[in-house]
Amino acid sequence: MNTIRSIVSVVIFSTLGVGFSLPDTTQLAVAQSQGALAVIVSPSLTEKDISLALLKRAFRGDVTEFAGVRLVPFNYAPDDPVRVVFDKGVLGYSPTQVGAYWIDRRIRGQGMPPRTVPAPQIMKAVVAKLPGAIGYIPASMVDKTVAVLTVDGVALKAANYPIK
């Protein structure tokens, strides 16, 4: 009986002692106003469609091949609104969860997070130049220097496009 009482007291007392932190939804709402995000690669790649599962694998840090080349993912800073939308849509993680994920991964001795670039203009330039580079930009910034991939066969402008 004392054992059960001890367990319950630790759990309940500690739970009541915790305040409420502002959830990540506010940041996500701001980020989602960015619209759809285009997944971009070099125009030299022959494949034009990528599965959401493969995209998730690449940006979770696992070695991923696509169209015969190893993908080199590029990200933005963790608090960038575009990054927030991408992480939620592809990884299913809030910014806090993303931070925890990469900390846990490096403690395990697994790979480091993708490199970051400061702006979509640089993202386009890197992706256009580096074979295997993969990134994402707001749909409004797409031009002919990069190729846009469909995701699970869904085009960027489709209503059911998953990353927006």
Added chain:
Amino acid sequence: MHIEQVCRRLSCILFGALLLLMAAGGHAQAPAEQAPVAPSIESATPEAPTAVVPTAPDSSAPVDEASAPAADSVNHEAAPEAEPEVDLSAYLGSAGASSSMPSISDPSLRFYGFADFGLRYVDHEVLRNFLGETPSFFLGNVNLYAAADLSENWRSLVEVRFTYLPDGTLDSNFKRVSTVQNDYANIGANLRWGGISLERAWLEYTFNGLLTVRGGSWLTPVGIWNVDHGTPTIIPTMRPFVVSSALFPTRQTGIEVYGSRLIHETTVGYHLTLSNGRGSIASYGDLDKNKALGARLYVGLALGDSTLTIGYSFYLGRNTETDLTVGMAGLQPQITLQHDELSMAGDLLWKWEGLHFQSELFSQQVKYTAAGAAAPPIPGPNGGVFSDFHKVGGYAVLGYRFAAIPIMPYIEGDMLFNNGAELSQPGGPNKVFTLVGGLNYRPIPSVTLKAQYARLMFRPLREETLHVNAFDVVAAWSF
């Protein structure tokens, strides 16, 4: 009983107060800081020092007012068609833009680590003799990593743990070891030195997603807990007793090959290992001609909003210990212990939104060779030598991480059975059961606060069950 109740309440009050302070701090923060991340990880990527993007939203150059972004928001507007050259060398590596296949990684050394500190109370008179009068504050792990991406395919990792040990441990005569020495750098002062434990050090080469070859000293790729490894990552305050009992070797020195592949939405992966196995010098020497083999196979399934990972591991090896004797032929090795070992394990990890369930089952079968059956410290019924034994154990952890509040209440149970016939058999008591309840609070990704109560029940061969209550409050952080 009074001191026990006081300590229980002290642990609860201390942890609750700590959480209240964190909550108060959280309310005082600006909204933009409510979803903190660990900038030290992500900012490891070097920024291009000369990158110039005149059309960046925060540029000081005059822009069309119609497309001018709000001053306090980040808004990636469409860039004009003509863009000046951007220096991408920082992102493309040392090969720069001139190479047809630029390297994307410069050799970069990153230091990071984790540590933990806590307060522990154990209400068992015998254990207190080992751990000190409790409740006691303790500095647990202080681990430092040095990681380097040597090139696109080569990677290195070294991890060390700094520890106060062997200072304060009990020797075979139950005398406490003292490492106090005069500090030559501070006349009149004493220095208490500790030790460094090499957790792992390896070099690996990645051919592709299916094949990476790793050589060095690495953590045995068995199940979940041994890989999770660090206190900020694991959910409870300490590893389950069955995991601490090392039915698999915690680490090995040799070669590991691993890889994984995505098939539709299912990940299939493997690890294969070849090593010196277990032993007192296994980190740098093999005292027999048998190399240990190991493997892990796992499948990761995406089931709607949940993920399920199931794995199976095994280890097969021979453990040999020798002393050297001086004879007519000079120094000769004399086997003091030798046994063959087969260990198997199954693991399961299920995550569904905030729900987290993980479980592992272990089996270890040990068979002594004719030349290597050692005598136990206390003579038993098996003719004065250790008997073969079969240990079976497992644990399960169930927790739920709330979305709005980053706390996870959890419960855990673990057990370990040893059917060996000798007292003081390698591995300890005959049966162990543990029940755990606690709270894991991760206010920011780098910090994890935990409070836990554990009830341990040891049932050694005398059949008298020993009950131990343990209370822990731990702060674990990564840096």
